[in-house]
Each structure stands twice: as C-alpha cells, then as structure tokens.
Amino acid sequence: MALNLYNTLSGRVEEFQPLKNNEVRMYACGPTVYDYGHIGNFRTFVAIDILHRHLQQSGYQVRHVMNITDVDDKIIRNSARDGVSVQEYTAKYEKAFLEDAAALNIERPILVRATEHILEMAEFVAELERKGFAYRTDDGSYYFRIANFPGYGKLSKKDFAGMQDGARVDVDDYEKDSARDFALWKAPKPGEAFWESSIGPGRPGWHIECSVMSMAELGETFDLHAGGEDLIFPHHENEIAQSEAKTGKPFAHFWFHARFLLVEGEKMSKSLGNFYTLRDLVLMGHKPSSIRFLLAAAPYRHQLNFTFDGLQQAAASVTRLRNFRLRLTSSQFAEGTNPDVSELAAETLKRLQAGLDDDLNTAQAQGAIFDMIRSVNALIDAGQVLRDDVPALLATLERFDRIFSVLSDDDLPKMRSIAEWAKAEGREQEISEALALAVAANQLSDAEVENKIAEMGAARRARNFAASDALRAQLATAGVVIENTKDGIRWRRK
Ligand code: AMP
Ligand code: ZN
Numbered sequence: 075m076a077l078n079l080y081n082t083l084s085g086r087v088e089e090f091q092p093l094k095n096n097e098v099r100m101y102a103c104g105p106t107v108y109d110y111g112h113i114g115n116f117r118t119f120v121a122i123d124i125l126h127r128h129l130q131q132s133g134y135q136v137r138h139v140m141n142i143t144d145v146d147d148k149i150i151r152n153s154a155r156d157g158v159s160v161q162e163y164t165a166k167y168e169k170a171f172l173e174d175a176a177a178l179n180i181e182r183p184i185l186v187r188a189t190e191h192i193l194e195m196a197e198f199v200a201e202l203e204r205k206g207f208a209y210r211t212d213d214g215s216y217y218f219r220i221a222n223f224p225g226y227g228k229l230s231k232k233d234f235a236g237m238q239d240g241a242r243v244d245v246d247d248y249e250k251d252s253a254r255d256f257a258l259w260k261a262p263k264p265g266e267a268f269w270e271s272s273i274g275p276g277r278p279g280w281h282i283e284c285s286v287m288s289m290a291e292l293g294e295t296f297d298l299h300a301g302g303e304d305l306i307f308p309h310h311e312n313e314i315a316q317s318e319a320k321t322g323k324p325f326a327h328f329w330f331h332a333r334f335l336l337v338e339g340e341k342m343s344k345s346l347g348n349f350y351t352l353r354d355l356v357l358m359g360h361k362p363s364s365i366r367f368l369l370a371a372a373p374y375r376h377q378l379n380f381t382f383d384g385l386q387q388a389a390a391s392v393t394r395l396r397n398f399r400l401r402l403t404s405s406q407f408a409e410g411t412n413p414d415v416s417e418l419a420a421e422t423l424k425r426l427q428a429g430l431d432d433d434l435n436t437a438q439a440q441g442a443i444f445d446m447i448r449s450v451n452a453l454i455d456a457g458q459v460l461r462d463d464v465p466a467l468l469a470t471l472e473r474f475d476r477i478f479s480v481l482s483d484d485d486l487p488k489m490r491s492i493a494e495w496a497k498a499e500g501r502e503q504e505i506s507e508a509l510a511l512a513v514a515a516n517q518l519s520d521a522e523v524e525n526k527i528a529e530m531g532a533a534r535r536a537r538n539f540a541a542s543d544a545l546r547a548q549l550a551t552a553g554v555v556i557e558n559t560k561d562g563i564r565w566r567r568k
Contacts, residue, residue: 075431077132080375082306082329083229087433092297093327098134099296100126101288101326102183103305106143107167108152110351111174113369113380114335114342118302120366121332121374121434123180125300127477128430139291140183142168145192146280150267160189160267170495174352177362177488178369179479186291188283195278195286196271198320199258203273207319214261214274220254223315229329230307256312258282281312288326289317299326303333332374338381355385356492357501359508361485364389370478373435391444392480395471397564398447399481400524401454402468404531405562407461415453415463419470422446426474436478443474455561483520489513518552527556527563 077090092098102122105111111119129136143149144164153163175182188195199216202208207223208216220226220234227234257279262268268275278286288296294317301310310329317325334341337348355365368388372378422442429438450467453459459467475481490513496505518526526545533542549556553568 075428077128077431078433079328079330080433081327082331083326085231088328090328092134093295096133096135098129098136098298099292100129100136100138100298100300101284101292101296102138102140102299103284103301103309104140104142104185105167105171106146106148107164107171108146108148109167110353111171112342112349112351113337113355113365114302116174116178116352116365117335117369117378117380118332119175119180120178120369122300122330123178124370124374124434124436124477125298125330126181126183127479128434131473131476132431137292138181138183139288140185141284141287142171142185142187143280143283144168144187144189145267145277145283150277153267154265170353173491177352177356177492178366179362184291186287188278188287191283191286191290192269192278193271194290195282196259196269196273198282198286198316199278200273201320202258202316205319207316208258210273214276215257216259216273217255218258218312218316218319220256220315223319225318226315227311229311229314232307232311256281256308258316281309282316284309285313285316285320285325288313289321294321294323294325296326298328298330300330301332303331306331330374333377335369336377336379339379342380350380353492353495354504356489357496357504357506357509359506359512360385361389361392362488363392363480363483363485367392367478367480370436371440373433373437375433376437391440394447395443395475395481396483396520396524398451399468399471400527400565401451401562402464402471404528405454407459407464408457409462410460411462412453412458412460415450415459416466418446418449419463419466423470423473426470430477439474439477443471446470451561483524486512486519518549518554523549523552523554523565527565531563 078087079090080087102119105115126136126138145160149160149164153160156163172182199208202218203210203216206219208218210216259273259276259278259282261274261276268277288299299310299313306329314325336342337350340346340348342349352362352365356362364385365388368380368385369378371384371388422445425442426439429435429442432438446467450459471481489509493505493509493513496502526549530542530545533539533545546556549565555566555568557564557566
C-alpha cells in the first residue's frame with residue numbers, strides 16, 4: 075500500500091509518489107534561532123520526523139533538508155540590543171535547538187544556514203529583477219512584484235485579483251495577513267548588520283532564504299515541502315512565487331502542514347502564562363519520551379491540545395510499552411508456538427502500516443499497538459503465549475518504535491544535561507524538585523535498570539543467587555523497586 079498524504083496545494087489527499095525513482099527530496103522550514111524552541115515548534119518538527127521516518131520505513135531513500143533561519147528582523151534587532159554579532163547571538167539557540175531535537179529523538183536532517191547562502195540569495199534576486207518579477211526601491215531594497223505572477227494565491231487559496239500593483243510591506247515578521255509585494259532584499263538601516271553583495275549592501279528577506287536553500291540542496295523541482303500551518307501564507311506562497319518565477323517550473327510537488335498546537339485549550343502565548351519551551355517541561359521533571367509520545371498522539375492535521383493530564387497519560391503509555399517489552403524479554407515461556415499469537419502480531423503490523431499510510435494517522439498506529447499489548451497480556455496470563463511467538467511480538471513492537479521512538483530509555487542523560495544547562499545559565503531555581511530527584515536519586519536510566527533486571531534473571535536461572543542478590547541491592551540503592559508479580563517482573567522508581 076502506498077502513502078496517502080494530504081497536499082495543501084491540491085487541497086486533497088493524494089497518493090504519494092516520488093518524482094524521481096525511489097528518492098524522496100524533502101525540505102522543512104526550520105527554526106528561527108532567536109530563542110529556545112517551544113512545544114508548538116516541536117509538534118511540527120515531530121510531525122515532520124514521523125513523515126521522514128515513515129517514508130524511510132516504506133523503502134524510500136529520503137534526502138531531508140532543513141534550514142536554520144539565522145538572520146531575520148528579530149535576530150538583527152536582538153543581537154544589536156545585546157551588543158553581540160548575529161553569529162554569536164544565534165549560535166547559542168541553534169545549539170539548544172539541536173540538543174532539544176535530539177532529546178526528542180528527531181532524526182537529524184541535512185542542515186543549511188541562511189547566513190551561508192547570502193550571496194546566492196542576492197544573485198537570485200538579481201535574476202528575478204532581470205525577468206521582471208522584482209524591482210528596486212530608492213533605499214536599495216528589492217521587492218517581488220506579485221501582480222506579475224498569475225499563480226499567486228494557489229497554495230493559500232486566497233484571491234488576489236484586483237490587488238494593487240506596487241503596494242508593499244516592509245517588515246516580514248509582521249506581514250502575516252498582507253497580500254502585497256514582499257521584500258526580497260532589505261537595505262540596511264543605520265546600525266544594522268548587513269552583507270555586501272552584487273545587488274548592494276543589505277540582508278535577504280525571510281522567504282528568499284528558503285527558495286534559495288531548498289533549490290540549492292534539492293534541485294528546482296522536488297517532492298515535498300513542510301512546515302507548520304502558519305507558514306502557508308505568506309511564507310510558502312511567497313516561496314512558490316519566487317521559485318517558479320525564476321525557473322518557470324513547478325517548485326515543490328507536495329505541501330505538508332502541521333496544525334497548530336493548543337495548550338490547555340488555548341493558543342499558546344506568553345501573556346496567557348501557557349507558553350512552554352521543551353526545556354521548561356524538562357525542568358518541571360517531565361521526560362522527553364513522554365513529550366514526544368504526546369506530540370505524536372494526534373494526527374498532524376488534527377488539533378493537538380497539550381495538557382498536563384495528557385502528558386501524565388503519555389508517560390504512563392510509554393511505561394506500559396516498556397514494561398510490555400520487558401515482560402516479553404524476561405519471562406519464561408513454555409516451548410512451542412500459538413498460531414493465534416503470530417496472527418495477532420501480523421494483524422497489528424498491518425493496522426500500524428495502514429494507519430500511517432492513511433495520511434499519517436498516528437492515533438490509529440498507537441491504538442493498534444495498545445490493543446496488541448492488552449490481548450497479549452491476557453494471553454500470557456492464560457499461559458497461551460509460547461516461546462516461539464515472542465520474536466514476532468518483539469518485531470512488531472520494534473516496527474512501531476522505528477516511528478514513535480520512545481521504547482529505549484535515554485531520558486535520564488538528556489534530563490541531566492538540561493539540569494546542567496539551567497545551572498550554567500544561572501537558572502538553578504527553575505529546576506523542579508521532581509527533576510532534581512530524578513537526576514540525583516536515579517543514577518540509572520531505564521535501559522540500565524532493564525539490563526540489570528535481565529542480568530538478574532540470568533543469574534537466577536544459573537542458580538547464582540549471590541550475583542542476583544548483588545544486582546538487586548544495586549538497583550535498590552538507585553531507588554528502583556522490583557516486584558515479582560504474576561505477570562513477571564515489574565519495576566518502578568521509589
Ligand atoms: P519559527 O521558529 O517560529 O519559524 O517556527 C518553527 C516551526 O514551528 C514552523 O514550522 C512553525 O510553523 C512551527 N510552529 C510555531 N508555532 C507553532 C504551534 N503553536 N504549533 C505548531 N507548530 C508551530
Ligand atoms: Zn521556509
């Protein structure tokens with residue numbers, strides 16, 4: 075079965091086919107690195123990561139490029155305010171973004187930085203001017219002439235007929251609703267950072283950055299372009315106009331947009347006090363794996379309402395997945411096979427795949443795996459899961475995790491490093507008791523605990539009780555409580 079994916083450009087779900095062979099060339103608009111990434115940003119990046127992973131699992135070669143916007147109005151303003159260079163100002167936030175993305179197990183795309191492509195951007199603007207799509211103003215800035223590009227509005231489905239020719243806006247971080255000529259290149263104002271270029275001194279507009287970098291990395295026409303829904307207009311509309319005006323060819327084939335995240339039912343905003351960076355949540359003691367699980371729980375085109383209740387439930391779901399795997403790997407099963415179990419594993423795999431192929435229905439994929447866990451737990455209780463059934467169950471679980479990536483616990487080192495960052499930034503008081511406890515008391519990660527439990531089981535089976543007792547003592551010191559239940563070994567933290 076093929077992936078059916080919603081395409082904002084056509085306004086419907088279409089069967090996804092790469093333009094060239096087996097290769098998928100995709101571009102995602104990355105962060106503007108002027109602050110720490112918030113959970114809304116990461117909802118979009120996790121959605122894009124799931125798309126990337128699913129394409130890979132479907133057998134495609136994925137070339138996934140993401141830009142880092144390291145020059146824009148806010149960056150220029152903030153770096154001038156702080157008296158540091160643009161580079162110095164952005165380096166810190168870029169580093170933080172990459173650490174946060176890694177904490178969420180987002181597979182690293184090929185990264186491109188706007189500041190490394192400035193001269194190509196100037197060349198691109200010059201070419202647009204030669205072709206009659208751009209004009210220069212007295213101050214040395216350049217604008218795109220929307221009236222000369224008849225396709226303008228085809229992505230956002232806005233009607234620009236009758237629009238005034240030559241009406242323009244100056245500031246691209248405030249232009250969200252304007253339908254006027256947009257800046258391609260901005261002449262420097264006194265005291266502002268700028269670059270010398272073939273079209274004079276200045277800096278690129280935000281939209282031109284993505285046209286230039288995507289085409290430099292992926293060619294004039296490529297498969298997929300992604301971002302959050304707020305980018306449809308004007309950013310992506312403008313990217314299409316610039317790119318297609320220059321090349322005369324279609325730009326991206328598919329346009330993928332993730333819906334905005336709400337927090338406790340409201341738009342996230344600093345003034346409402348419901349604005350959270352990823353780091354805020356970790357400082358409160360929440361695990362990156364719970365956050366990733368929650369961000370992936372609603373399909374990307376659905377509204378995801380982030381709540382702290384939901385985050386608790388996500389943490390419980392992750393624990394449930396991990397305990398299930400532990401039960402499979404550490405219990406003793408009688409010899410043999412039960413065809414019902416292999417069928418259940420195969421059925422689950424199918425539902426998982428079908429859910430993801432259905433416009434990345436992550437909720438269905440998660441539902442499928444938890445249905446399997448429920449059924450298999452009941453079968454194990456009834457002694458109906460046999461030794462040769464286990465590999466197929468584990469394989470299904472692994473297949474699920476190649477998309478959702480929450481099974482192997484590397485949470486603790488990530489939480490520890492965010493605690494260290496808070497100390498280094500002089501924000502020690504923001505480290506919650508929960509995080510401090512997690513870092514101090516639990517010196518072992520979940521994976522380390524599970525290894526020790528497995529070793530304990532092996533020692534016991536070899537009747538080496540001294541070794542098994544020593545391991546149990548080590549776990550107790552690390553704050554891990556072990557329970558032998560009828561379902562096998564369970565563990566929790568004190
Ligand atoms: P920015 O750093 O503001 O350019 O945003 C980076 C990415 O995060 C873009 O793809 C945005 O569309 C996306 N984004 C920003 N806010 C939210 C939100 N509340 N929910 C989902 N995605 C968002
Ligand atoms: Zn972009």
